[in-house]
Structures are given as C-alpha cells and as structure tokens.
Amino acid sequence: MTTLFLMVGLPGAGKTTEARRLAEQHRAIRLSPDEWMIPLFGGLEADGKRDVLEGRLLTIALEALRAGADVVVDFGCWGRDERTAIRWLAESVGASCRMRYLPVDPDTQRARIAHRWATTPHETLPMTEADILDGHAHFEEPDAAELAGRDLDAAPPGWADWRAWAAERWPSFA
Template structure:
C-alpha cells in the first residue's frame, strides 16, 4: 500500500532534511512547495502575492501526488501542514486514493530553528528568504496538532 508521508513542523524544524531522507528511504516522490515557489517566483516573492502563488502551487501538486499514490508510489508532502484543515484534507485525499497517510511532527528548539533559517538565508541555494520578523509573524499561524492526530515525533536537534 502506498503511503503519503505528511510533514508537520515550523520553519527551520528540519522538514526538508527529513523529506529528502524519506524520499530516498522509501523511493518516494517528494513535493516541497518552497522549492517550487523559489524557482517560479524568486527567493523573496512579494508578501502581497505570496498566498496566491502558494495556493496555485499546492493546486498544481495535488493531482500529481494523488496520481502517484493511485499508482502505488509513496509521496512525501513537505508542506508544513500548519493548519488542521490542511492535514485533514491531505489525509482524506490519501485515503481516497487507497493509500495510508502517515503524519510526522518535526521539531527542534526555537533557537535552533532560527539559526537554521538564518544559515539557509545566507546560502546560495534556491530557497525562500525568511526575515526574522517574518519568522515571528508566521509562528502565530501554526495550529498545534490535536490529541486525536496520531503522529511520529521526530526531534531533529542539531544537524
């Protein structure tokens, strides 16, 4: 049975590192919206257009990752899944494809997450730029997992 690996976690928590590991370990197809965003709209797209671009990317990815599941291929959804509604939607879609959904809670200390984001901002790779003040604003949008959301906890510590 194919599996949709759903990665829940905040900026800098280690989601993409875990996603790459799961991609190789399970011979899965990895979907990382931030990489698509950076490639299509640049590493620092305007805040006023970001939500529309992000929604468009997720809309483009959904029929592809669900098709993979229907074909029996595992997928890794490196989305963050900050909202409960997003997690529920992905779980329903996976189950509708005859696959299972496996949720991972990826976390590290806030200090480590901020360090990682700052280091990523300095590298010359295609990645979204996250200003320190943006980190703080976005943190307020994270909806914690609920008691009924079964997950695998992954503490990434220092990488």
C-alpha cells in the same frame, strides 16, 4: 498500500531535510513547493501562486499514490484543516497517511535558517524575525490523536466533503 508522508512544521524545523531522507528510504516522490516557487517566481508566496502550485502538486501526489508510488508532501501544513483534508484525500485513493511533525523553538529556527542561508542560498530566501514570530502565532500544533490519525474531523460546515474544501483552499486541485 501506498503511503503519503505529510511533513508538518515551521520554517527551519528540518522538514525538507527529513523529506529528502524519507524519499530516499521509501523511494518516494518528494513534493517541496519551495523548490518550484523560487525558480519560477523568485518568491515563496508570489500573490497567491503558492496555493495554485500546491493544488497541482497535490493532484500529482494523488496520481502517484494511485499509480503505486509513495509520496512526501512537504508543504508545512500549519493548519489542522489542511492536514485533515490531505489525510482524507490520501485515504480516498486507498493510501495511508503518515504525519511527520518536527517541533522547533524560535532560537533553533534562527540558527538553522542562518545556516541554510549560509550553505544553500540558491535554495532559500531570507526570513525576517517577524516571519518567525508570525509562524508561532498561527501554527496549529497537532495533538497525539491527530498524529496517530484517529478521529478525523468532519469537513467544516458549508462543504460537502474534504475534497470540496481542498478545491477551494488549493485552486487548481482537481
């Protein structure tokens, strides 16, 4: 059985650092959208292009799982619905999903984001104080049951299943 490792946490939590370690440990394919967004578009969102890019990366993730490779999905995944959709999709191709949540407080974020900017400026973009506060206002922290993968939520009303929901959340996912 193949495994999708799902990184969860705010900017500066250490997700990409941990994703690199997991990829090496499990010989997994790491999919970190920032590493595509910055070279392609010079920004992390670029007028909705991040959602399109993530849809393509998710498609590749499922292809890799089907082909026998483990993958690390390093999107951040602030929303419970996003995380549930990705778990459902992994399980739909016979893989397991293991969530890695890295909690972080704002002071630690500020220090790490400054460290990243000082050491690897080509891999990152500056972040504002508003970005940090906005993150804490919108992040949906996973609870113990969610982290353990128990009691998967049904797809929200109006969607046949999580695949249909994912195709709208991540245009280009197929």
